[in-house]
Amino acid sequence: MSESRTLPVPDGLDGMRVDAGLSKLLGLSRTVVVAITESGGVLVDGRPAGKSDRLLAGSWLEVTLPEPERPVELKAVAVEGLEIIFQDDDVVVVDKPVGVAAHPSPGWSGPTVIGGLAAAGLRISTSGAAERQGVVHRLDVGTTGVMVVAKSEHAYTVLKRAFKERTVEKRYHALVQGHPDPSEGTIDAPIDRHPRHDYRWAVVAGGKPSITHYSTIEAFRAASLLDVKLETGRTHQIRVHFSALRHPCVGDLTYGSDPALAKRLGLSRQWLHARSLGFHHPADGQWVEFFSEYPADLAGALDVLAADY
Numbered sequence: 001m002s003e004s005r006t007l008p009v010p011d012g013l014d015g016m017r018v019d020a021g022l023s024k025l026l027g028l029s030r031t032v033v034v035a036i037t038e039s040g041g042v043l044v045d046g047r048p049a050g051k052s053d054r055l056l057a058g059s060w061l062e063v064t065l066p067e068p069e070r071p072v073e074l075k076a077v078a079v080e081g082l083e084i085i086f087q088d089d090d091v092v093v094v095d096k097p098v099g100v101a102a103h104p105s106p107g108w109s110g111p112t113v114i115g116g117l118a119a120a121g122l123r124i125s126t127s128g129a130a131e132r133q134g135v136v137h138r139l140d141v142g143t144t145g146v147m148v149v150a151k152s153e154h155a156y157t158v159l160k161r162a163f164k165e166r167t168v169e170k171r172y173h174a175l176v177q178g179h180p181d182p183s184e185g186t187i188d189a190p191i192d193r194h195p196r197h198d199y200r201w202a203v204v205a206g207g208k209p210s211i212t213h214y215s216t217i218e219a220f221r222a223a224s225l226l227d228v229k230l231e232t233g234r235t236h237q238i239r240v241h242f243s244a245l246r247h248p249c250v251g252d253l254t255y256g257s258d259p260a261l262a263k264r265l266g267l268s269r270q271w272l273h274a275r276s277l278g279f280h281h282p283a284d285g286q287w288v289e290f291f292s293e294y295p296a297d298l299a300g301a302l303d304v305l306a307a308d309y
Contacts, residue, residue: 003065009044014057018042021055022063030193036066052195075104079116085146085290090155090282092122093148095292098269102138102147113147124149125156136160137168137233145172145274145292150282158282163233169278169289172228173217174238175271175301176247177257179224184215187241191234200254201236203244210234212241220305222261223250227275238272250301265301273298 005026013021022033022042036042037051041064044053081097096102096113103114114133117124124134134149136159150156162168192207194200203210211231218225224247228238236255242248243255250257251267262268278289294302 004062005065006060006062009055009057009059009061011057013055016055017051018044018049018053018055019051022061026063026065032066036063041065075115076118077111077115078119079111079113082111082113082116084120085292086288087122087151088283090150090152091148091159092117092124092151093146093277093290096139096144096147096274098142098144098295098297101141103133103135108141110141113149117149122151124151125153137163137170139274140236140239140270140272142269143272143274144295144298146277146290147274148277148279148290152282155282159279162279166231167280169276170230170233170274171276172230172238173273173275173294174214174226174228174242175223175250175298175305176226176242177223177250177261178247179219180214180216180226180242180245180247183219183224185213187212187214187245189241189244191237191240201234201240203240208232208234210237210241212237221308223305225302239270265304267297267301269297271298271301 013025018037019030019033023030034051037049040048042049043062044059079100082100083095084092085095086093094113099110101108101110101112103112114135126133134151134156136148136150136156139145139147148159150159188211189203190207191201191210192204194202195204209232213229213231214226216224217227230237239249239252239255248255248257249270249272250265251262252270253259273294274292276289276291278287281288
């Protein structure tokens with residue numbers, strides 16, 4: 001059964017957009033707030049509000065909240081191509097194939113890393129939401145490569161803190177269109193949800209601080225292979241930052257890549273690979289680092305580009 005809340009707009013939210021302000025006020029995701037707003041569930045002084053309307057301190061809000069979603073069920077299903085690189089009592093490091101999500105979520109019925117590990121008989125940390133047990137970071141469904149999952153409660157706590165404090169070293173290889181200038185540099189641009197497309201993210205003023213370091217490994221005629229080090233870990237960060245520079249990841253149609261180039265290279269997803277992951281091991285603090293080779297589709301695309309010369 002839906003719940004309705006009536007309350008005044010606090011001074012601290014004065015001038016904020018409805019979607020951003022209610023997200024902060026009610027502790028809901030921006031996506032949920034947008035859905036409530038678009039269904040007419042947000043009234044300001046008795047009138048329906050749009051997601052981009054501005055809040056005025058002292059105005060009266062009436063918000064009709066949706067029914068709570070049922071927790072997503074974790075299904076133990078074997079995942080083809082999910083390789084365990086390393087495991088001990090505290091962590092399991094995997095090489096995630098394309099088309100696999102980190103954990104179950106509403107609207108995703110495909111394979112997951114957590115489901116694959118459960119099917120393999122691994123016991124992982126029970127910390128966090130039931131469907132995200134042991135997950136301390138994520139890779140997009142269309143991104144391949146190294147990912148670590150906590151097996152012990154101690155490891156979960158230590159690794160969550162390490163990712164938050166940015167002591168984990170995450171390196172990606174990305175094939176981007178054209179040739180970034182300079183060929184080595186840092187992108188420091190805030191990221192938040194796209195103002196018009198809820199399924200995308202964008203560089204926007206007032207977004208979360210986001211920092212990406214990159215250097216060119218090899219320049220081809222139509223694209224550049226980059227080594228990318230993330231200082232922060234925002235959703236779609238690499239894809240958004242290079243799209244904003246007009247050098248989107250090859251094959252990333254969501255963020256403006258050329259479909260003709262993707263077709264010529266045989267790509268059906270973005271060329272983005274989590275190449276290595278380094279962190280202090282939760283058990284003894286020793287630095288450990290793990291690597292992943294390119295999967296066949298990404299390696300094949302590089303071969304086609306190299307043959308252009």
